[in-house]
Amino acid sequence: MRRRVIGVLATVVLMLDPSAKAQIGIGIATETTQILNHGQLVMQYIRQGQQLTNEVNMLADMVRNGKRLPAQTFGPITADLNALAAIVKGGQALAYSLTNLDARFRSTFQGYGALPNSYYPKYQNWAKTSLDTTLGALRAAGLQGQQMAGEQFVLNNLRATAATSDGRMQALQVMGQISEQQVQQLMKLREIMLADMSSKQAYQAALIQQQAASEAATEKFFNAGPASGDGRKFRPGLN
Numbered sequence: 078m079r080r081r082v083i084g085v086l087a088t089v090v091l092m093l094d095p096s097a098k099a100q101i102g103i104g105i106a107t108e109t110t111q112i113l114n115h116g117q118l119v120m121q122y123i124r125q126g127q128q129l130t131n132e133v134n135m136l137a138d139m140v141r142n143g144k145r146l147p148a149q150t151f152g153p154i155t156a157d158l159n160a161l162a163a164i165v166k167g168g169q170a171l172a173y174s175l176t177n178l179d180a181r182f183r184s185t186f187q188g189y190g191a192l193p194n195s196y197y198p199k200y201q202n203w204a205k206t207s208l209d210t211t212l213g214a215l216r217a218a219g220l221q222g223q224q225m226a227g228e229q230f231v232l233n234n235l236r237a238t239a240a241t242s243d244g245r246m247q248a249l250q251v252m253g254q255i256s257e258q259q260v261q262q263l264m265k266l267r268e269i270m271l272a273d274m275s276s277k278q279a280y281q282a283a284l285i286q287q288q289a290a291s292e293a294a295t296e297k298f299f300n301a302g303p304a305s306g307d308g309r310k311f312r313p314g315l316n
Contacts, residue, residue, distance in 0.1 A: 165213030189289040210279035
């Protein structure tokens, strides 16, 4: 629009004064150059503004991706494992968590060579050890069943956190918490497997010990020498 106005004015001046043609041409060129210079300057400002906008957006993205979660959720794995290790120790159980498990096992199940002087008290001891170990495994299973309510609460919190996480850092932290929960579940699974193995091995040891004691008693009976009498006679009704 401005260039059009300038052209009209130049035409009017030439009609009035032809000698001013050269001066008007110079003025038009100068004005056009100034307009182009201003346009280039404006475009430069626009590019600088776009660059600044991109840098601000990059900074905002870095800040968003670097934000940490206000709170993280981890299960009480140490307390749960300690509770499981303690609950299997009841009575005469041969629990996997006993510090003297090897000594307890050897003193309870002495094998073939150690023939008990009184079979029935020894049998009672073997049976009680096997039953207490089995009961410990059942208690451990029951305790893990009770712990599942707390684990479900942790999982619900993780789901909510994953749904509202914003940025890479928070997403990574949620993934780390989920991985930690998986490790916890594997540790609890290993512990319940240890309790189950202890129960099965105690039962198997009791059966083997009973058979060993029976065979040892049979061997002693057949290898025993003839009994010598003391001269006393026994008759019906008399001591």
